[in-house]
Amino acid sequence: MLEITGLSAGYGEALVLRDVSCRIAKGQVTALMGRNGMGKTTLLKTIMGLIRAQSGRINFDGASIETRPTHLISRAGIGYVPQGREIFDDFTVRDNLRLSLMGHDAATALPFDKIYGWFPILKERETQRAGTFSGGQQQILAIARALIAGPKLLLLDEPTEGIQPSIVQEIGLQLAKIARETGLSILVVEQNVEMVRILADQVMFMENGAIRESCDIATLRRDDALLHRYLSV
Numbered sequence: 246m247l248e249i250t251g252l253s254a255g256y257g258e259a260l261v262l263r264d265v266s267c268r269i270a271k272g273q274v275t276a277l278m279g280r281n282g283m284g285k286t287t288l289l290k291t292i293m294g295l296i297r298a299q300s301g302r303i304n305f306d307g308a309s310i311e312t313r314p315t316h317l318i319s320r321a322g323i324g325y326v327p328q329g330r331e332i333f334d335d336f337t338v339r340d341n342l343r344l345s346l347m348g349h350d351a352a353t354a355l356p357f358d359k360i361y362g363w364f365p366i367l368k369e370r371e372t373q374r375a376g377t378f379s380g381g382q383q384q385i386l387a388i389a390r391a392l393i394a395g396p397k398l399l400l401l402d403e404p405t406e407g408i409q410p411s412i413v414q415e416i417g418l419q420l421a422k423i424a425r426e427t428g429l430s431i432l433v434v435e436q437n438v439e440m441v442r443i444l445a446d447q448v449m450f451m452e453n454g455a456i457r458e459s460c461d462i463a464t465l466r467r468d469d470a471l472l473h474r475y476l477s478v
């Protein structure tokens with residue numbers, strides 16, 4: 246599904262990612278953890294083509310994508326929910342979803358009712374402006390906007406940031422269910438350990454722009470030494 250090999254990238258002269266290699270299988274949910282400033286967001290942006298790789302390969306679904314423009318990476322089947330959500334506050338739920346479909350292949354797009362079945366709150370609030378929502382509801386809408394295009398891989402950047410614990414659990418359980426149901430792969434940058442335990446199958450730990458270690462979620466449930474080492478929790 247996604248295979249990254251020897252990836253280096255950064256901002257101008259400043260290299261942030263250093264020789265990153267990792268692999269995400271179809272249907273697998275991978276959490277990327279690490280302290281602030283270690284390069285997690287930079288990795289997601291480089292996968293999306295928002296930052297150019299200086300060296301290395303990003304292979305998605307059998308094709309190399311590291312030189313493609315962002316809209317073609319998105320059209321190839323990678324959905325992205327950036328930090329801060331970036332929904333349209335003045336638009337209704339339905340218009341936010343509709344706008345998200347622009348430029349996407351109608352053949353892969355999901356019906357609105359599929360999205361509303363996964364997230365009933367969006368159906369209830371279909372005609373309301375997104376700016377009136379709570380942080381958790383806005384995050385659900387941001388995720389729904391990415392899902393409606395029918396991606397094969399979803400990149401999420403700190404989806405639990407600033408939202409209340411009950412909604413964290415709801416979003417985690419629902420995303421895990423969607424991944425199981427549809428074979429969607431997810432790469433989620435996350436600091437919230439509860440969310441990682443609910444959602445992830447495997448965890449990668451990033452430090453100074455490199456993936457230092459990874460483990461499956463059962464290992465992390467048994468032993469939280471890795472969390473102490475890479476997050477100081």
Ligand SMILES: Nc1ncnc2c1ncn2[C@@H]1O[C@H](COP(=O)(O)OP(=O)(O)OP(=O)(O)O)[C@@H](O)[C@H]1O
Nearest residue numbers: 256259261279280281282283284285286287288434
């Ligand atoms: N636009 C930018 N220009 C220059 N340097 C940047 C830019 N964005 C991030 N950086 C630097 O790149 C490094 C990695 O940042 P990045 O946002 O990828 O980290 P992160 O692990 O996602 O942390 P956080 O959880 O704080 O977002 C940091 O040193 C940061 O200061």
